[in-house]
Amino acid sequence: GQNIDQPTEMTATEGAIVQINCTYQTSGFNGLFWYQQHAGEAPTFLSYNVLDGLEEKGRFSSFLSRSKGYSYLLLKELQMKDSASYLCAVREVGDKLIFGTGTRLQVFP
């Protein structure tokens, strides 16, 4: 089976930094993804980690520790448009991509 845990909600202030954690226990591991989903819209891809370490992409960074079953998404210089849900997903061996329940981030001015 699989279990992917994320906090349900987070709040932060414009210009700040926020870290969204994701822990997972899956029957296999073949990569971890982060997606962003604005209310009423489809998810869009943010980042991908398959090896341990940090991947940086502009204001967004994602970290993975396979031995700990742990990842985080770091958002810097928060903007109002970053208010959205952030979905952690694990690709299991066998190609299935399983999502966590998502973290709803609200950014306040």
Place this chain on the structure above:
Amino acid sequence: NAGVTQTPKFQVLKTGQSMTLQCAQDMNHEYMSWYRQDPGMGLRLIHYSVGAGITDQGEVPNGYNVSRSTTEDFPLRLLSAAPSQTSVYFCASSYSVASGANVLTFGAGSRLTVL
């Protein structure tokens, strides 16, 4: 280049009715999948396909059928709709899983209500 196209966008059914949610992609993606999204539950995988003629079950397959007769199309069938199937459905596709990151491209979603 339309990406992933889902139809219909909205549908209301009565319990026991059948219907098909259509999904088509024009990106020559091998991998296609269906998810449902309910409040507090996140995206849950219903069925997926790694290529034409191949389908497999996801986390919540009961009550749904799929087929993959062509690379482009991956319809999702509800044979006898139930109120528990009220949800937003997303179709998503990507290149071959073997190609590495295998980033999913999602359709716009189909909102289904079963009365």
